[in-house]
Amino acid sequence: MSEELIPETPEQETEENEAAEPIKQRKNGLYPGVSDELAENMKSGWADTELHDLAPIPQAEHTAARRAALSARFPGERLVIPAGNLKTRSNDTEYAFRASTEYAYLTGDQTQDGVLVLEPTGEQGHEATIYLLPRSNRENGEFWLDGQGELWVGRRHSLTEAEQLLGIPAKDVRELAAALTEATGPVRNVRGHDASIEAALTDKVTAERDEELRVYLSEARLVKDAFEISELEKACDATARGFEDVVKSLDKAEATSERFIEGTFFLRARIEGNDIGYGSICAAGPHATTLHWVRNDGAVRPGELLLLDAGVETNDLYTADVTRTLPINGTFSPLQRKIYDAVYEAQEAGIAAVKPGAAFRDFHDASQRVLAEKLVEWGLLGDLTVEKVLELGLQRRWTLHGTGHMLGMDVHDCAVARTEAYVDGILEPGVCLTVEPGLYFQADDLTVPEEYRGIGVRIEDDILVTEDGNRNLSDKLPRQADEVEAWMARLKG
Incomplete structure (x- = not known):
């Protein structure tokens, strides 16, 4: 560098x-x-690169509708939604920037230091302004002497270009903090993204009111619009190709480690999208029993299973979240297949429970019942009945986690929505969630037969609630055991 x-x-x-x-x-x-x-x-000799008559970004009409809904929810109040700033990784290097979900959702912009402000125009309505860094100044040397100047980090859009692309009037963000300091009237701010904005608003906001804004923006994403659904479809399709890449390169992973799998999937994510949507879980052998195994430094051995949990994030920041558990040598052993089939049956029951009018919890309960039945059938819970096991939650020793979550711009989308709107809510068309039951037998679990120990299986798909049921957005990847083996054999040649 x-x-x-x-x-x-x-x-x-x-x-x-x-x-x-x-x-x-x-x-x-x-x-x-x-x-x-x-x-x-350095002040002169540069061509005029201003772009003219730019078409709005594809989601501009959708972001306008989202801002209108936000305006209606908080009439007469100034609303401040920052993108966030660069974060230091080490010394003078930063992490790759990712705009806050709330800001990107309302603007379609991904610019660091950007801030969306909705100014009330009376008791009803707001005027939106997006505050951005303008093009680097060439007269004072900023563009080549500042570490964030355009010769160092690349060209930014001018404010005029940003207005055309986003459909929002744009101003210089360097003027915003002073303006907010002098502003009067009620204000709400999405906290945790921009310390300078929070400092400017320190005497004007309360934690309770700011949290109400954040909760609203989380709940607004529970039902996806047409643009969001198309992005999730795109993310799932790219993710399927990433899984195919991994299967084709399993021999190289066996010669190295889980990191070859991680790198292989990451390449697909960068080719077809912005990034991975979360840290890839590339868990081979007993690592598959660790729910969030992201060290990815273990051996990949024939005869064991690979639990791959990974998702491509699109350039517009929507992520897939898919898991497949694959036999590394291409064929399940009898015990691996028995456990895999149990999880597959549980997932089938869970997916069937996803439909408009159903409770959010229904798919979890359906999947857990199947897994409890299997555990009782295998003799792992003594002579207890399935009903008693579910009453006491004893199946959770091996099922461990909830069966799914909302999905969208965040892998665990809508995370601060109220319990009554999310976990205790009712599904409706446009909701997208994961269904991901699993069974995990820890390597040191003395309560199960030795041959079970070290086996972990999870199957996860991204399910869209439709008017008449649901649609599996990640169905390009096989799930049934025979289909998985045939798919792997074909890819491996």
């Missing part, structure tokens, strides 16, 4: 920075050494 210009001497640095003010300070505290001649030379 390149560094910014470093001065030849401290004396030269001081003199030349006085001549070339204003020049931004480097992250490590030094100033670049710049002659008057170079500073003047």
